[in-house]
Amino acid sequence: MSTRDWLLEDSPTSRWQANAGRAYRVFTALLRNPLSVLGGVIILVLILTAIFAPWIAPYSATGQSLGNRLLSPSGEHWMGTDELGRDIFSRVIYGSQITLTIVGLVALISAPLGLLVGAIAGYFGGWTDRVLMGFTDIFLSMPKLILALAFVAALGPGINNAIIAIAITSWPAYARIARAETLTIRNAEFIQAVQLQGANPVRVIVQHILPLCTSSMIVRVTLDMAGVILTAAGLGFIGLGAQPPLPEWGAMISRGRTFILDQWWVATMPGFAIIIVSLGFCFLGDGLRDVLDPKSEGK
Amino acid sequence: MSLEPQLTAPPAPISPNKRIWGRRASAVAGFVATVFLTFLGLLAITFFIGRVIPIDPVLAVVGDRATNAVYEAARVQMGLDKPLVVQFFHYVVGVFTGDLGQSVSTGRSVAEDISRFFPATLEMATIGIIIGVVIGVPLGVIAASGQGSWVDQIIRVVGLLGYSMPAFWLGLVGLALFYARLRWVGGPGRLDIFYDGLVSPVTGLILIDSLLAGEFDIFWNAINHLILPASVLGFFSLAYIARMTRSFMLDQLNQEFVTTARVKGVPERVVIWRHAFNPIRVQLITVIGLSYAGLLEGSVMIETVFSWPGIGNYLTTALLNADMNAVLGSTLVIGAVFIFINKISDVLYRVLDPRAR
Numbered sequence: 001m002s003t004r005d006w007l008l009e010d011s012p013t014s015r016w017q018a019n020a021g022r023a024y025r026v027f028t029a030l031l032r033n034p035l036s037v038l039g040g041v042i043i044l045v046l047i048l049t050a051i052f053a054p055w056i057a058p059y060s061a062t063g064q065s066l067g068n069r070l071l072s073p074s075g076e077h078w079m080g081t082d083e084l085g086r087d088i089f090s091r092v093i094y095g096s097q098i099t100l101t102i103v104g105l106v107a108l109i110s111a112p113l114g115l116l117v118g119a120i121a122g123y124f125g126g127w128t129d130r131v132l133m134g135f136t137d138i139f140l141s142m143p144k145l146i147l148a149l150a151f152v153a154a155l156g157p158g159i160n161n162a163i164i165a166i167a168i169t170s171w172p173a174y175a176r177i178a179r180a181e182t183l184t185i186r187n188a189e190f191i192q193a194v195q196l197q198g199a200n201p202v203r204v205i206v207q208h209i210l211p212l213c214t215s216s217m218i219v220r221v222t223l224d225m226a227g228v229i230l231t232a233a234g235l236g237f238i239g240l241g242a243q244p245p246l247p248e249w250g251a252m253i254s255r256g257r258t259f260i261l262d263q264w265w266v267a268t269m270p271g272f273a274i275i276i277v278s279l280g281f282c283f284l285g286d287g288l289r290d291v292l293d294p295k296s297e298g299k
Numbered sequence: 300m301s302l303e304p305q306l307t308a309p310p311a312p313i314s315p316n317k318r319i320w321g322r323r324a325s326a327v328a329g330f331v332a333t334v335f336l337t338f339l340g341l342l343a344i345t346f347f348i349g350r351v352i353p354i355d356p357v358l359a360v361v362g363d364r365a366t367n368a369v370y371e372a373a374r375v376q377m378g379l380d381k382p383l384v385v386q387f388f389h390y391v392v393g394v395f396t397g398d399l400g401q402s403v404s405t406g407r408s409v410a411e412d413i414s415r416f417f418p419a420t421l422e423m424a425t426i427g428i429i430i431g432v433v434i435g436v437p438l439g440v441i442a443a444s445g446q447g448s449w450v451d452q453i454i455r456v457v458g459l460l461g462y463s464m465p466a467f468w469l470g471l472v473g474l475a476l477f478y479a480r481l482r483w484v485g486g487p488g489r490l491d492i493f494y495d496g497l498v499s500p501v502t503g504l505i506l507i508d509s510l511l512a513g514e515f516d517i518f519w520n521a522i523n524h525l526i527l528p529a530s531v532l533g534f535f536s537l538a539y540i541a542r543m544t545r546s547f548m549l550d551q552l553n554q555e556f557v558t559t560a561r562v563k564g565v566p567e568r569v570v571i572w573r574h575a576f577n578p579i580r581v582q583l584i585t586v587i588g589l590s591y592a593g594l595l596e597g598s599v600m601i602e603t604v605f606s607w608p609g610i611g612n613y614l615t616t617a618l619l620n621a622d623m624n625a626v627l628g629s630t631l632v633i634g635a636v637f638i639f640i641n642k643i644s645d646v647l648y649r650v651l652d653p654r655a656r
Contacts, residue, residue, distance in 0.1 A: 145599065149626075234600055250465070260479070278462065
């Protein structure tokens with residue numbers, strides 16, 4: 001029996017086989033959509049670039065050479081050099097590490113937090129639900145960027161605080177989704193069966209409800225990543241995110257502002273990196289949504 | 300920059316047998332209650348950011364070289380010796396009486412600063428939303444009526460770019476191209492330097508003030524400066540409005556009454572603009588309201604790029620000077636306007652659209 005047949009087996013004999021089969025079906029469905037393939041490739045390239053940055057970048061990200069300041073793009077410096085003679089291409093390459101860290105940590109903090117709040121609210125209902133969701137709605141109706149700015153202002157500038165601030169402003173959307181999903185499965189028979197066997201609420205939520213919320217969560221998180229990248233870049237641009245000499249893309253654009261009229265490449269090049277990576281997440285998120293969550297298409 | 304409106308709670312189901320006025324009264328009461336609670340939540344968050352997160356707010360004011368007596372006096376004066384609940388109460392009362400504290404960097408009261416800077420932001424966001432609506436709505440309709448055509452593809456690309464392009468970057472590129480290279484538009488700021496301060500502020504909106512004063516060259520100069528930042532903002536609302544218009548129109552065009560109209564031989568132009576477009580106007584009002592609120596937020600970045608003397612620029616300057624009163628005051632005002640527009644468009648939708656009642 002070939003691997004493919006084993007994966008597409010109608011009556012899988014183990015959980016592992018069922019999960020692998022489902023993953024395989026999602027993967028092949030994604031491959032049919034050219035844009036989501038493009039998105040996936042962009043994200044893959046981002047990850048590989050971040051891992052292998054020291055080998056890819058032709059120059060150091062922070063090494064200055066004042067003799068080479070503000071050179072226009074050429075064969076030697078593909079994206080030109082900045083006001084301290086640093087190679088912009090190398091800095092953009094190293095910047096991918098920072099972007100990936102921000103995106104990853106924000107997802108790791110805000111998605112589980114939102115999941116937990118939403119699942120608890122949906123599962124217990126009543127006052128727990130009202131209080132938690134009231135709180136969530138208040139956060140949801142705030143302008144995200146402004147709120148993140150105010151949090152960073154209080155916590156102090158820096159990349160860690162920027163990550164915390166962005167995570168604080170992005171969990172409520174996940175809580176709403178998790179609550180909606182929980183409400184639809186809360187009274188399902190398999191949940192009642194587990195409850196009758198004496199499982200406590202923690203076990204029901206963690207083992208039986210949360211796993212069912214993950215697919216819509218993955219879709220939403222992927223789609224939100226473009227926004228996270230833009231917010232992080234915005235914080236960097238204002239000077240509250242990653243601090244110099246870190247090659248964060250938003251901060252690089254901010255440095256290039258002074259030279260925008262004559263040395264346009266200093267500010268524009270990191271912007272292209274931001275756009276490409278954000279587009280990648282949008283494409284992949286759109287594709288994932290069509291496969292995992294076809295109901296909400298076009299919304 | 301994303302202008303996607305944030306999800307709000309689904310409207311509560313209303314029992315069908317109440318009289319219509321009773322329903323409206325309870326809807327109004329519910330609206331006032333949610334708006335009030337959300338404002339209170341906003342206040343709680345700014346209070347938390349200002350008083351709880353900083354390890355020692357007194358130290359932030361008096362500095363670490365102050366003597367114990369000075370420190371203690373400042374602590375009592377700021378009300379920090381009282382319990383948090385009492386402090387919060389004083390804070391809320393202060394905000395409702397228009398007291399947002401003093402700005403350290405400008406030396407004026409924050410409320411006065413904001414009323415001085417807000418009109419500039421309002422002017423830019425309003426021109427931005429007009430650009431977004433005037434171009435975005437027809438684009439969306441055309442895209443929906445020719446699904447898969449090249450216009451449709453362009454809308455898709457514009458929509459995605461609207462989600463993945465940093466607003467401040469687009470502003471910089473626009474400055475480099477249209478101001479520095481082509482000299483088509485004015486540079487940063489609201490007016491050229493030699494026009495500055497010539498018109499006495501009546502409304503604070505230069506376009507209106509200059510017309511009132513009959514200074515047409517100042518009016519044109521202001522437009523010259525306004526058009527680029529407003530177009531950048533307009534691009535983001537255009538992307539969102541066009542995408543939503545397209546999706547609403549597609550919903551309508553797939554309905555049976557549209558097919559009936561077509562079968563009866565109604566001209567396609569009439570089918571699109573009367574049969575399909577008329578029912579979505581109410582939904583569009585909501586979308587436009589939401590993206591207007593989003594523009595107020597988006598203007599923070601744009602104002603920084605264009606040295607636009609609005610509330611966003613005030614906020615970012617305050618952020619860099621660690622001027623917490625000014626930061627929290629502008630967060631509060633932007634947040635309040637944002638929430639208010641959000642809720643209003645929500646209510647408008649329910650009042651105007653019979654299907655949502």
